[in-house]
Amino acid sequence: MSTQYNFRDNETKWQKAWDQASIYKAKETAPKYYVLEMLPYPSGRLHMGHVRNYTFGDVIARYKRAEGYSVLHPMGWDAFGLPAENAAIQHNIHPKTWTLENIHFMKEEIHSLGISYDWSREILTCSPHYYSHEQKIFLDFFKQGIAYRKESFVNWDPVEGTVLANEQVIDGKGWRSGAPIERRKLSQWFLKITDYAQELLDGLSHLDHWPEQVKTMQINWIGRSEGARIRFPLLEREETLDIFTTRPDTIFGASFIGISPDHPLVESLAKKSPALQTFIIECRALGTTQKDLDVAEKKGFNTGFSVQHPFLKDHTLPVYVANFVLMDYGTGAVFGCPAHDERDYEFATKYKLPILPVVKDSHDKPLPYQGEGIIINSQFLDGLTTEEAKKKVIQKLVSEEKGVAETSYKLRDWGVSRQRYWGCPIPIIHCSHCGIVPVPEEQLPVTLPHDVSFDQPGNPLDLHPTWKYVDCPVCKKAAERETDTFDTFIDSSWYFARYCSPHSSQPFEKKEAEFWMPVDQYIGGIEHAILHLLYARFFTKALRDCGYWNISEPFKNLLTQGMVCHETYRDQSGTWLYPHEVEKRHEQYFKIVDDTPVKVGRSEKMSKSKCNVIPAVKIVEEYGADTARLFILSDSPPERDFEWTEAGIEGSWRYINKIWRLVTSHLSTLKTVELSNTPSHFTEKALQIRKLTHKTISHVTQDIEKFHFNRYVAHLREFSNVLEEFKPIDTSECWALLEALTTFVVIISPALPHLAEALWAELGHNSFVATQPWPQPDSTFLKEEVITLAIQVNGKMRGTLDISPNLKADEAQSIILDLPFIKAHVQDKTIRKFIYVPGKIANVVI
RNA sequence: GCCCGCUUGGUGGAAUGGUAGACACAACAGACUUAAAAUCUGUCGGCCUUUGGCCGUGCCAGUUCGAGUCUGGCAGCGGGCACCA
Numbered sequence: 062m063s064t065q066y067n068f069r070d071n072e073t074k075w076q077k078a079w080d081q082a083s084i085y086k087a088k089e090t091a092p093k094y095y096v097l098e099m100l101p102y103p104s105g106r107l108h109m110g111h112v113r114n115y116t117f118g119d120v121i122a123r124y125k126r127a128e129g130y131s132v133l134h135p136m137g138w139d140a141f142g143l144p145a146e147n148a149a150i151q152h153n154i155h156p157k158t159w160t161l162e163n164i165h166f167m168k169e170e171i172h173s174l175g176i177s178y179d180w181s182r183e184i185l186t187c188s189p190h191y192y193s194h195e196q197k198i199f200l201d202f203f204k205q206g207i208a209y210r211k212e213s214f215v216n217w218d219p220v221e222g223t224v225l226a227n228e229q230v231i232d233g234k235g236w237r238s239g240a241p242i243e244r245r246k247l248s249q250w251f252l253k254i255t256d257y258a259q260e261l262l263d264g265l266s267h268l269d270h271w272p273e274q275v276k277t278m279q280i281n282w283i284g285r286s287e288g289a290r291i292r293f294p295l296l297e298r299e300e301t302l303d304i305f306t307t308r309p310d311t312i313f314g315a316s317f318i319g320i321s322p323d324h325p326l327v328e329s330l331a332k333k334s335p336a337l338q339t340f341i342i343e344c345r346a347l348g349t350t351q352k353d354l355d356v357a358e359k360k361g362f363n364t365g366f367s368v369q370h371p372f373l374k375d376h377t378l379p380v381y382v383a384n385f386v387l388m389d390y391g392t393g394a395v396f397g398c399p400a401h402d403e404r405d406y407e408f409a410t411k412y413k414l415p416i417l418p419v420v421k422d423s424h425d426k427p428l429p430y431q432g433e434g435i436i437i438n439s440q441f442l443d444g445l446t447t448e449e450a451k452k453k454v455i456q457k458l459v460s461e462e463k464g465v466a467e468t469s470y471k472l473r474d475w476g477v478s479r480q481r482y483w484g485c486p487i488p489i490i491h492c493s494h495c496g497i498v499p500v501p502e503e504q505l506p507v508t509l510p511h512d513v514s515f516d517q518p519g520n521p522l523d524l525h526p527t528w529k530y531v532d533c534p535v536c537k538k539a540a541e542r543e544t545d546t547f548d549t550f551i552d553s554s555w556y557f558a559r560y561c562s563p564h565s566s567q568p569f570e571k572k573e574a575e576f577w578m579p580v581d582q583y584i585g586g587i588e589h590a591i592l593h594l595l596y597a598r599f600f601t602k603a604l605r606d607c608g609y610w611n612i613s614e615p616f617k618n619l620l621t622q623g624m625v626c627h628e629t630y631r632d633q634s635g636t637w638l639y640p641h642e643v644e645k646r647h648e649q650y651f652k653i654v655d656d657t658p659v660k661v662g663r664s665e666k667m668s669k670s671k672c673n674v675i676p677a678v679k680i681v682e683e684y685g686a687d688t689a690r691l692f693i694l695s696d697s698p699p700e701r702d703f704e705w706t707e708a709g710i711e712g713s714w715r716y717i718n719k720i721w722r723l724v725t726s727h728l729s730t731l732k733t734v735e736l737s738n739t740p741s742h743f744t745e746k747a748l749q750i751r752k753l754t755h756k757t758i759s760h761v762t763q764d765i766e767k768f769h770f771n772r773y774v775a776h777l778r779e780f781s782n783v784l785e786e787f788k789p790i791d792t793s794e795c796w797a798l799l800e801a802l803t804t805f806v807v808i809i810s811p812a813l814p815h816l817a818e819a820l821w822a823e824l825g826h827n828s829f830v831a832t833q834p835w836p837q838p839d840s841t842f843l844k845e846e847v848i849t850l851a852i853q854v855n856g857k858m859r860g861t862l863d864i865s866p867n868l869k870a871d872e873a874q875s876i877i878l879d880l881p882f883i884k885a886h887v888q889d890k891t892i893r894k895f896i897y898v899p900g901k902i903a904n905v906v907i
Numbered sequence: 908g909c910c911c912g913c914u915u916g917g918u919g920g921a922a923u924g925g926u927a928g929a930c931a932c933a934a935c936a937g938a939c940u941u942a943a944a945a946u947c948u949g950u951c952g953g954c955c956u957u958u959g960g961c962c963g964u965g966c967c968a969g970u971u972c973g974a975g976u977c978u979g980g981c982a983g984c985g986g987g988c989a990c991c992a
Contacts, residue, residue, distance in 0.1 A: 065945090099992095100992095101992090102991090102992050104992090139992070142991080142992065143990085143991065143992085144991080144992085215990075216990075224990075225990080226990040226991065227989085227990055227991080228990080228991045228992095229990085229991090230990095274911055274912060275911085277910080277911065277912095278910065278911050278912095278986095278987075281909090281910050281911080282910080282987090282988085282989085284910095349989095349990085350988070350989085351908090351909075351988045351989075352908070352909085352988065354908090355908035355909060355988090356908050357908090389989095472989095473989070475989080476989080476990080478990095479990065480990090481990090548990070549990095549991095549992070550989095550990095550992085553992085586986090586992095587911090587912080587986060587987085588986060588987070588992085589987095589992085590911075590986080590987070591910090591911095591987060591988080591989085592987085592988090592989065592992095593992080595989095623913095623985095623986095624985085624986085663984095665985095666985085666986095695919090695920095695930080695931070696919050696920070696931080696932085697919065697920070698920080700912095701913080701920090702913085702985080703919090704918085704919065706918085706919080706932075706933095708918085708919095708932055708933065709918095709919075709931090709932065711932085712931065712932055712933095713931095715945090715946095716931090718945090719946095722946095769921095771919090771920070771921085771930080771931095772920095772921075772929085772930080774930075774931085775920090775921075775929065775930035775931075776929095776930085777930095778930055778931075779929080779930070782930090849926080850926090851925065851926040852926090853925080853926085853972085853973070855972075855973085856925095856971090856972060856973040856974095857973090858925095858926050860926090861926065893972090894972060895972095896925095896972050896973080898925065901925050902925040902926080902973080903925095904925080904972050904973060905972090906972050906973095
């Protein structure tokens with residue numbers, strides 16, 4: 062028997078055997094368990110972040126299978142998106158060709174990892190077999206009023222004449238043209254996610270197995286706030302201006318009105334004011350991201366208009382156009398109360414507007430004070446708390462018909478139009494006579510034309526000579542197709558449903574989907590905490606309301622994994638170097654080609670731009686899939702970032718071989734006993750081994766259940782460390798060792814499926830370890846008769862005592878106070894308190 | 908700027924409010940070997956007057972018999988901010 066484990070032969074051998082036996086094909090037999098990793102974008106090569114993601118999913122899938130569940134574990138491709146178009150422009154390759162090539166390589170690499178996927182359910186979002194159903198769903202949303210059109214802003218590159226993604230705008234300039242980007246209004250498609258704001262918020266409280274931080278982020282993103290809508294009459298026109306505020310209690314501190322540069326009123330005012338036009342242009346140059354708007358200096362433009370204060374007869378407020386007021390939130394207009402709002406304070410100071418405090422705080426904190434307190438300077442509100450004042454002022458507004466109580470959400474409707482080629486075509490026809498006409502269902506899918514050119518800037522669909530020209534389905538006159546495509550977030554908002562019946566002629570079969578859904582365990586990066594997860598939740602509810610199914614939440618349990626990081630290297634000139642370009646000698650790094658010293662930077666998220674990437678394929682070739690999987694599981698808890706190191710992968714490789722030797726070296730001994738033939742008597746050593754075996758089963762089961770994969774590996778190592786030392790000398794000890802090793806091979810199998818399969822065969826089995834049931838611990842071995850109790854004096858550890866965990870407090874006290882090291886510390890001092898937590902601790906307080 | 912996290916030995920990390928550092932990696936010392944690799948054994952938070960004691964979980968406070976863990980404040984690092992996925 063070789064002392065080195067041959068991973069190359071074994072891994073391909075077992076992968077083939079599993080495929081042939083189709084043991085990972087999902088069957089609809091209860092109880093079910095749906096484990097899903099986030100749909101990957103086919104970027105080209107598998108990186109360690111993928112390996113980590115799929116390894117976590119595979120451990121869970123294999124464990125649940127062993128637990129007796131019918132497991133659905135599918136995989137597919139988020140195949141539309143910007144990078145394919147960039148590749149088309151840069152390398153003159155068709156987005157489809159580029160995408161399919163990438164998928165080809167990545168699929169092979171995933172396969173080499175031995176992940177237990179049911180490949181018969183593979184999904185490809187760029188295939189008409191997938192996106193035709195997406196078009197059908199969109200048409201249903203349109204019928205249901207969930208999809209609608211409105212104008213909104215895009216990043217417009219005036220030189221290229223194209224719309225840019227936020228990531229293509231660098232410091233306010235186009236990434237290729239360098240031209241300053243304008244915000245330009247376009248008519249686009251939106252989904253009414255705001256209709257679901259309250260339900261999306263309420264649903265979070267039932268997602269007990271989602272990380273708290275993800276739920277908090279979503280709560281803040283939805284941003285429900287209760288306040289008031291107040292109607293201010295304009296003095297200069299026969300119009301009123303509605304504002305939304307969460308602080309109606311500070312109405313007497315109001316010193317100005319701020320309206321968004323995109324407010325309808327501003328549009329009409331700007332027609333007569335070139336100065337205002339200039340100001341609006343300035344605001345629109347700020348960029349479209351929230352951060353740009355937040356960081357920008359607060360600026361305003363005095364319109365010369367003013368409004369009447371609702372409660373102060375002779376008091377008017379000037380109306381400013383303010384760059385920090387968002388049209389998308391509330392009514393696009395606010396009243397400014399500088400004493401109690403930071404932005405208003407900055408604004409009022411700048412434009413020398415009055416700052417009147419109306420909330421008194423008990424600690425006399427400096428202004429602006431945004432907390433709670435007692436109302437002052439506010440007539441009928443004086444003396445009330447801010448909470449009481451809110452209620453009272455709303456009552457008064459309502460009775461005088463000047464306003465209403467209102468709940469507002471920060472959540473905005475989801476803009477799904479993209480002016481790009483490589484996405485799902487929006488199945489709509491624009492007819493000059495009939496207006497917006499949905500493509501009739503029997504004409505679906507609207508397929509992407511293949512013959513497109515990326516030679517000129519702009520959307521190739523819009524520039525295509527024939528594709529967009531069609532006859533109107535209603536009046537049969539000449540009309541044009543919608544040339545925008547969908548945001549790729551749509552593709553990933555329902556794929557989990559399609560997996561349930563991937564070959565259906567409908568988007569999915571209700572029966573199958575309701576059998577498998579919700580996803581029992583969803584796994585992916587924390588970077589998707591808000592957008593993807595919120596969109597998928599919204600889609601699930603919208604599909605329900607269109608009659609597709611009776612499911613409201615798609616993901617029951619959520620595991621958000623951290624990033625995979627690696628050290629960064631730069632040569633003397635500051636150029637980034639790949640790990641394979643450097644060599645380590647005596648704690649120092651050198652560039653291999655010219656032997657010059659290398660500067661080592663801190664560990665950062667693996668990225669191509671910093672060259673700190675390790676291709677998964679290289680690791681699998683050098684060490685095998687099981688070694689890679691083991692390292693990824695053993696070093697960090699899943700939620701945290703993972704640091705990839707050469708030493709770490711080496712250490713895992715050594716352990717793989719250690720396991721191989723541990724089991725194979727005992728094979729001849731183990732042949733002398735059979736598990737079905739339990740000895741009537743066990744030696745003390747045999748019992749100790751049995752106790753450890755069953756405690757280990759108990760530990761690793763809990764570890765996997767709680768996703769403490771690093772502790773799972775630690776417990777495996779503790780177990781094997783003891784087994785290595787164990788030399789059986791009689792039948793009962795041989796039997797205990799066989800029980801231990803058989804158990805060991807089964808419990809390593811979710812993590813190390815190939816090695817476990819090889820060892821299972823060595824142990825003489827004809828079955829797959831992958832289909833073995835999970836072992837159950839014998840509870841008689843889990844009880845402890847004696848535990849080590851920590852003894853403290855005044856909370857400081859002073860020694861330990863081995864006693865029964867069931868010892869009564871008074872008995873424990875007399876024993877403990879009699880201990881020499883306790884006597885030495887207590888001496889003649891009085892014992893003020895004696896704290897005893899059975900099985901945990903004793904604390905003598907003096 | 909706003910929202911959400913994270914911070915424990917040389918390193919990755921472990922620890923239902925109850926013995927801080929499990930399990931590893933690295934390093935050092937030793938065994939085996941002609942030698943190397945592999946393997947095995949030992950040491951491994953800091954300090955001191957070392958069968959013992961003091962300090963120590965980013966920093967400053969607080970709650971508690973007892974805080975890495977809970978609360979408040981601060982710093983550093985990271986994720987998200989609606990057209991990257």
